[in-house]
Amino acid sequence: MQKPANGRKRVVIESVEPQIEAGRYPIKRILGDSVQVEADVFADGHDHVTARLLFRFDEISEWASVAMQQLGNDRWRAEFPVARMGEYLYTIAGWIDHFDTWRSDLEKRIAAGQDIRVDLLNGARLIQQAAERAGRDDADALRRWATHLEDTESPEAAQAAALDPALAAMMSLYLDPALETRYERELRVTVDREKARYSAWYEMFPRSTSAEPGKHGTFKDAEARLDYVARLGFDVLYLPPIHPIGQAFRKGRNNSTTAEPGDTGSPWAIGAKEGGHTAIHSQLGSLADFRHLLLAAADKGIEMAMDIAFQCSPDHPWVTEHPAWFKHRADGTIQYAENPPKKYQDIYPLDFESSDWQGMWDGLRDVFRFWLEQGVRIFRVDNPHTKSFPFWEWCIAELKRDYPDALFLAEAFTRPRVMQRLAKLGFSQSYTYFTWRNTKQELTEYFTELTQNRVHEYMHPNLWPNTPDILHETLQIGGRPAFIARIVLAATLGPNYGIYGPAYELLENKPLRPGSEEYFNSEKYEIRQWDLDAPHSIAGIIANINRARRENPALHASHELHFHPTDNPYLIAFSKLSADGSNIVLTIVNLDSFHRQSGWVDLHLDALQLRPNESFQVLDELSGARYLWQGAHNYIELDPGRIPAHLFRVLRKVRSEKDFDYYQ
């Protein structure tokens, strides 16, 4: 067996965390975060070991570094800040610290009253060796230290010099690089802007925004809706596809396979003779209108998100321009989408085993580029799990190289491993199973899984109580209390969440048929008219929820998400802290839409940073009510006829300088 290049390196570095699949994928962080890194660092024998965390922005070739601290049991920790969007690298270096070992031994010898003359000379030799590695000024200084230690005439001065902390500090700068152990991998961090972790989405069909009944809405109409969306407090406005809609096999109302004249078709049947993924459906307006909408939204603090659905109607220009991008049947026709025995003849999927996969990858990337050039920075990607993983990894890296502020939401309602893979390979946000997690046990288990293991290192969940595809039976049956409970859960469990409106705030809950999760008269297949001022609208409650989110930093992340036990299976209670611990939010929801539920919550006071028996206030951000609580055991009563949730800000009593109590 070959010997290693340098067998004198004795330090071991292993079990470095965080890392995803042995560093194959980056972890994710947000601008301004710190990355806390831990590792086992040790060596043979009893020599002292030292370790530094190395980090750099990927365009900078020099490593910066910070000393790691020992946690015990050979575990070390340090952290570094991420101050730029893009990719950082980090790794760890370790050394035997011979000087520190020598110094610590010297102290023991002195304490035991031993003769240390030879030891001082040993130390001087270490200092001389370090001087060889130092720049001129420090080398001179080190040689002066060495001379002190070698001065046998003045043993007391030599001993004092040997133990001088200034010497130790300088020596720590000149560890022998020839004996440095470098961790075998460089690990990566993708740094996104804050919206990757904290955002409130509103999905809206622009064609349903006209004030005139029956008329096809336009971007201008959508622009007129911006004030409403801003009033509700959302900061991302997401539009379903805005491209020309195919005529071939167009779907009729309620997903009928035969369209009637005048049926508008599904926006996801993308492409017609007017164009494909870079064209705009003419009834919505022009590209200039779209850009105008983008800017108008930005003025109101709203960012537009665009739908990218890589599939084609039979009329899409790619079908004739790039036939190799599609599968062909033995009879020469192009393979339509199907889930046998079901056929979706209005859709041609792309073939990711195409012989022209390289041309197709470029073409798909260029769709994103086109819209990035128009100013779009957020993309909700439709069914990414039916396109190949290597494509996404390459495509997102390509795009983020030029647009590090671009964000990608993966709409993948599929198996856990597939959803996780998409997050690992670059998607910024991920749809989740939240829509189908409704009981206390389901919610507790699922959010424990998402936040309390390695998944949170690379996945930013985005929670949707409804989408145009999913009207869950909880909403169908539960009505208004369920709509309120579910949006409170989404908005507080998820720093990212969204609703499909105005269906949501208007409590639209009629399914296509009993047992179906499809909407009746779904906007996917027709233009709808919405009465935004209807008295049953919960728009005001939603606006209040979003205000509470903005004002409580604890809801901007999932830091220390903690579930608190209650004695009632319908009452769920959980809390979060802001990263600095100064803001604490406690959410309690009645999951029963039909009955008033009451019971006792047993707060884990540690998780709320409260002392045992401390009295504190909880301020309900939804009702404005305040309660005075003490200790862990507190009574809850929630009535679905009113608002079936508390969104409590926890206020600890603080003694003011003037000796009055107040809460903060």
Add this chain to the structure above:
Amino acid sequence: MQKPANGRKRVVIESVEPQIEAGRYPIKRILGDSVQVEADVFADGHDHVTARLLFRFDEISEWASVAMQQLGNDRWRAEFPVARMGEYLYTIAGWIDHFDTWRSDLEKRIAAGQDIRVDLLNGARLIQQAAERAGRDDADALRRWATHLEDTESPEAAQAAALDPALAAMMSLYLDPALETRYERELRVTVDREKARYSAWYEMFPRSTSAEPGKHGTFKDAEARLDYVARLGFDVLYLPPIHPIGQAFRKGRNNSTTAEPGDTGSPWAIGAKEGGHTAIHSQLGSLADFRHLLLAAADKGIEMAMDIAFQCSPDHPWVTEHPAWFKHRADGTIQYAENPPKKYQDIYPLDFESSDWQGMWDGLRDVFRFWLEQGVRIFRVDNPHTKSFPFWEWCIAELKRDYPDALFLAEAFTRPRVMQRLAKLGFSQSYTYFTWRNTKQELTEYFTELTQNRVHEYMHPNLWPNTPDILHETLQIGGRPAFIARIVLAATLGPNYGIYGPAYELLENKPLRPGSEEYFNSEKYEIRQWDLDAPHSIAGIIANINRARRENPALHASHELHFHPTDNPYLIAFSKLSADGSNIVLTIVNLDSFHRQSGWVDLHLDALQLRPNESFQVLDELSGARYLWQGAHNYIELDPGRIPAHLFRVLRKVRSEKDFDYYQ
């Protein structure tokens, strides 16, 4: 960003288990074991996926493979046998199985009564493509199948051919290698002979084996002791170092720093003018005598283990031959061992940062080689954690390449990460903290850690209730009951265990001073005379324990080690199963050496493969007594005045062919 070489590969393979530090180190297995491997294997979309586990002995370049089975949630599993000592490699390959997807879709189309003519042609095309990849005979067969499917004149025959399992079986052999995803790492397994996992060690100072009081024992005397060791049932006889002992700073009796004339010194102060690590202490005999002892032991089923302690007395030849292998103090003297303020001037440690590290590594390896050439195959390595890790990894790999049956026991009583690292890099067995784990809670936690997480993939623990360095206070104070309890625990918790005798069976328990773990009149520093026939000897009990180990395969590994609750904190109960489940051993020990203890054990019947309320026998291998038990709740009473342990073989009732009940 660069595109991958082949972007058409759609399968993902990840989270492959077992692997140690991303495949940096091998897992360990024993000849005849199976290696069970699991992985997440999946792809985008809904196409069917297939996976194979690839494996090969490292000298064979061709992979063998076995189909993996789906476990659900995208997890797959398969296993392969290891039939040779040395190193195996394994990895995983995955494919989209287009034919299987097509076939499954076809069945759904047929069930729905759809027109399948074009689908049959699609299938024929897949078969033609596979024929291109097949050898001539199979290619011809495949083309005949394709012709059947293309025969539009006989639609029923075509459909039958399409669904013929023989066609599916043949198609599964010719998946497109161009679209194969190969897992990114090749993982390794070290395969040892069974003694790596299952062995009973007896440590004995050969110089204390003379029949004549005061006389220095020889290898011939040790040979005369073999029958005794064999009677006790041990299969490894381990001798402390047998090399010339230094004169400089020789230690006297009871570790005195001044030796009296005639003091024999410590065998670990290796080297004198007569020679070093490849020489033999002349009072023990010659190299020929040593080889004779080796063969005589083998005749009795006992394998000799040798002590390798890489440290030198100041008289060792290496000190003058290889001064660069040692650290030098500033006054030109060689640095002796120390733990300031303590000095060990009789020992020079080796310097693993030596400029001649390559020469030193070769020299140390050659020590092992010398003894391997004499026929030694088991080495107990003294303090390996004070020698560098890269050295051990290289050295053990070098030696096992030529001697795959060589075994190395790491004597590293140090921090967990260091002990684990030594096991990872190649040590076959590891000393453990067993000696210091004495209460029920300590034992339960420690053995759960060793057997129920990844550590068991690479570490074979070896449990010692005593060593010449460690006389635990449990033995000092507990006396005979403690000696019996501790050896029962070691022999049943550890498929590898050992004792330092005859001190152990003769209940030697006087410490150097109160509070010390050192023996009084330790054999490390003097010759001892042992009365093997003393009436208080527990040799008979030990022989019985070792017989029970041999006869119960459950004790040859730690398969399904399971702790069962008892209602008495002094009563510990645990069980193991043989790999095939046919042998079950349940050990129950009274950890109180002073009082009779009784209580109830609540057996986890699943772990014992018993049905609820089943009645069964437990046969105590130590006393020969049988008890008839039923269900989980059973009464235990153990008296330290007799034997404070049950070593139960669990016998299930089996109905014989003649309709009598018997137990097995």
